Amino acid sequence: MGLTHIQDAFARAHAEGRPALMPYWTLGYPDAETSLRVIEAIARAGADLIELGVPFSDPLADGPVIQHASQVALDRGITIRKCVDLARRLREHGVSAPLLAMGYLNPLIAFGEPQYVAAWRDAGADGFIVPDLPPEESETLGSLCAAQDMALVQFTAPTSTEARIALAAARATGFIYVVAVTGVTGARDHLAAGLREYVERVKARADGKPVVVGFGISKPEHVREVGRFADGVISASALIRAAGQAPDPVQAAYEFVKALRG
Amino acid sequence: MTQQLPDPNGKFGPYGGRYVPETLMPALDDLIEAYEEFREDPSFRAEFEHLLHTYVGRPTPLTYARRLSEHLAGAQIYLKREDLAHTGAHKINNALGQALLAKRMGKQRVIAETGAGQHGVATATACALLGLQCVVYMGAIDMARQQPNVDRMRLLGAEVRSVDSGTKTLKDAVNEAIRDWVTNVRDTYYIIGSALGPHPYPLICREFQSVIGREAREQMLTQAGRLPDEVIACVGGGSNAIGIFHAFLHDPVRLVGVEAGGYGLNTGKHAARLAIPDLGFAIADSGNEQSNIETPNGKAENLNSTIHNPKSKVGVFQGMRTMVLQNDDGQIAETHSVSAGLDYAGVGPEHVYLRDLNRVEYTAATDDAALAAFHTLCRLEGIIPALESSHAVAEAIRRAPALPRNSILLINLSGRGDKDLNTVMKHAQRTG
Numbered sequence: 001m002g003l004t005h006i007q008d009a010f011a012r013a014h015a016e017g018r019p020a021l022m023p024y025w026t027l028g029y030p031d032a033e034t035s036l037r038v039i040e041a042i043a044r045a046g047a048d049l050i051e052l053g054v055p056f057s058d059p060l061a062d063g064p065v066i067q068h069a070s071q072v073a074l075d076r077g078i079t080i081r082k083c084v085d086l087a088r089r090l091r092e093h094g095v096s097a098p099l100l101a102m103g104y105l106n107p108l109i110a111f112g113e114p115q116y117v118a119a120w121r122d123a124g125a126d127g128f129i130v131p132d133l134p135p136e137e138s139e140t141l142g143s144l145c146a147a148q149d150m151a152l153v154q155f156t157a158p159t160s161t162e163a164r165i166a167l168a169a170a171r172a173t174g175f176i177y178v179v180a181v182t183g184v185t186g187a188r189d190h191l192a193a194g195l196r197e198y199v200e201r202v203k204a205r206a207d208g209k210p211v212v213v214g215f216g217i218s219k220p221e222h223v224r225e226v227g228r229f230a231d232g233v234i235s236a237s238a239l240i241r242a243a244g245q246a247p248d249p250v251q252a253a254y255e256f257v258k259a260l261r262g
Numbered sequence: 263m264t265q266q267l268p269d270p271n272g273k274f275g276p277y278g279g280r281y282v283p284e285t286l287m288p289a290l291d292d293l294i295e296a297y298e299e300f301r302e303d304p305s306f307r308a309e310f311e312h313l314l315h316t317y318v319g320r321p322t323p324l325t326y327a328r329r330l331s332e333h334l335a336g337a338q339i340y341l342k343r344e345d346l347a348h349t350g351a352h353k354i355n356n357a358l359g360q361a362l363l364a365k366r367m368g369k370q371r372v373i374a375e376t377g378a379g380q381h382g383v384a385t386a387t388a389c390a391l392l393g394l395q396c397v398v399y400m401g402a403i404d405m406a407r408q409q410p411n412v413d414r415m416r417l418l419g420a421e422v423r424s425v426d427s428g429t430k431t432l433k434d435a436v437n438e439a440i441r442d443w444v445t446n447v448r449d450t451y452y453i454i455g456s457a458l459g460p461h462p463y464p465l466i467c468r469e470f471q472s473v474i475g476r477e478a479r480e481q482m483l484t485q486a487g488r489l490p491d492e493v494i495a496c497v498g499g500g501s502n503a504i505g506i507f508h509a510f511l512h513d514p515v516r517l518v519g520v521e522a523g524g525y526g527l528n529t530g531k532h533a534a535r536l537a538i539p540d541l542g543f544a545i546a547d548s549g550n551e552q553s554n555i556e557t558p559n560g561k562a563e564n565l566n567s568t569i570h571n572p573k574s575k576v577g578v579f580q581g582m583r584t585m586v587l588q589n590d591d592g593q594i595a596e597t598h599s600v601s602a603g604l605d606y607a608g609v610g611p612e613h614v615y616l617r618d619l620n621r622v623e624y625t626a627a628t629d630d631a632a633l634a635a636f637h638t639l640c641r642l643e644g645i646i647p648a649l650e651s652s653h654a655v656a657e658a659i660r661r662a663p664a665l666p667r668n669s670i671l672l673i674n675l676s677g678r679g680d681k682d683l684n685t686v687m688k689h690a691q692r693t694g
């Protein structure tokens with residue numbers, strides 16, 4: 001568990017000559033039990049790591065697809081505690097890939113930062129992604145995570161200056177999340193222009209930490225292309241769009257991730 | 263006291279700061295730099311002050327409310343007349359200042375959020391004046407209930423985009439504006455409508471609104487020969503309040519912020535983030551008593567069955583650390599107020615700090631008290647106030663009778679009530 005578990009996942013993918021694949025799914029979407037089975041299917045299809053979306057009422061970094069999934073999950077009664085329980089059940093059901101809880105700051109503060117970190121760790125999760133927590137404000141949570149051997153991921157954006165990339169890289173544990181586009185989450189047809197050059201800039205300052213590209217990764221060819229220069233890829237909205245409304249979300253998610261894995 | 267705040271990290275004590283996606287952090291850095299540059303730039307200040315004088319109509323008057331004072335038979339009441347500013351509210355001070363800043367920064371596209379539509383109208387106005395493209399995000403529910411302001415914005419050349427996510431009100435319009443800004447940050451300036459959001463917005467808004475307090479303080483000294491005993495202002499995000507309070511922070515003057523009490527603070531349907539301590543709220547809501555109250559829809563509602571026990575707690579919302587109305591799980595609560603401008607789950611971070619310092623006292627007025635104050639001011643003074651401002655009037659009406667005749671209450675009358683006629687007339691019909 002923890003940071004070593006995350007490092008091992010990247011090392012294994014690297015040894016196989018491919019980027020680590022990190023699909024995202026919203027816990028509780030379309031309902032708690034289905035989300036559990038979907039995430040198990042994502043793991044079976046070959047996910048190297050899994051990002052678990054923790055729903056929030058006001059997800060300001062997310063586009064319409066993840067907003068909708070979060071709202072549906074909340075309307076059906078998902079809570080932080082239920083999210084943590086789902087993670088625990090994933091472990092009990094044999095899902096072994098590293099699990100990263102992606103959630104906004106306010107529910108985390110309401111739960112209590114030390115309690116939040118401890119609860120996810122006890123459930124078997126490996127780290128956290130907090131999109132509205134910039135590195136400047138991440139010291140408290142970062143220390144709590146470090147004390148529990150858990151990752152606190154930091155972001156870079158296309159607008160980040162060299163100094164901000166260096167700051168994110170210095171504070172990141174687990175990996176550096178490279179936001180590929182200037183925008184919110186959402187499927188896109190094409191990769192952003194200049195993505196390779198931007199990822200190389202981050203890698204130059206990454207101090208060996210894995211560099212993972214997310215936002216707009218929607219197709220197998222995106223994964224192949226980004227895999228040439230990044231250590232991993234995250235696919236979120238495209239997966240939720242493909243599987244969330246499908247007659248059989250479990251099967252649809254399995255096929256989508258299998259295809260991304262190639 | 264807080265003149266030197268926020269600190270370089272944008273903090274007022276533990277509140278404020280910057281909690282936004284990384285994409286926006288460099289834009290906030292740019293904004294801080296540009297603002298620091300232009301606030302010291304004589305040509306920028308001169309242009310802003312010239313427009314305030316010749317376009318906004320500043321200084322706005324200070325009116326002695328003679329008949330209201332006589333009626334209350336206590337303190338003497340003065341009104342700072344922001345309702346007489348161009349576009350009918352104090353919002354234009356901030357919108358114009360920030361639109362000038364946008365233009366100086368070379369941004370051609372301006373976005374804004376709006377609840378009741380006053381900030382949207384003010385921003386659309388400033389953009390028309392300065393030749394900037396303007397897009398305003400507005401919740402679908404707010405668009406339906408504030409149609410005249412939607413028409414005004416469109417007449418002024420702005421594009422109004424309907425927001426259908428979440429509760430379809432102000433907070434969702436802010437989310438959508440932030441999403442637009444994340445996407446178009448390179449050429450777009452986001453004018454936030456109140457003293458909230460990530461640093462440096464609470465600072466910038468306060469500075470552009472502080473003209474209200476500077477004028478009012480001078481006018482009090484000239485017209486009444488002394489400072490008021492108390493200054494009362496309504497608090498939604500808190501821009502008109504911070505704007506008038508700041509000039510009086512170091513004076514022996516009591517400062518009172520009035521939040522939206524909605525149906526009452528023990529109903530779970532209000533927008534009071536500061537007015538009562540956390541504990542009091544928990545106690546008020548934990549009783550087994552069934553409270554059935556008459557809602558403005560005329561239906562008796564068993565509120566205990568619908569309350570999700572919202573509490574005001576320190577949290578992070580829309581870029582700032584502040585007091586936030588939320589449920590036990592940290593999800594942002596749906597708020598209620600008869601006035602759309604006060605109907606918001608968060609509050610400007612400086613207000614939380616001023617509360618902690620005990621420098622400003624925060625209280626709440628219910629919908630009913632605000633509506634009654636609205637009618638009182640109409641009939642006694644010939645002034646139709648905004649429902650937001652009516653909350654401050656209600657608090658003055660409550661306090662004045664117990665105060666000596668030689669004491670003075672100054673109310674910030676932050677806006678005029680033309681936009682609220684629909685709401686007020688509907689309510690008047692119901693109550694006969």
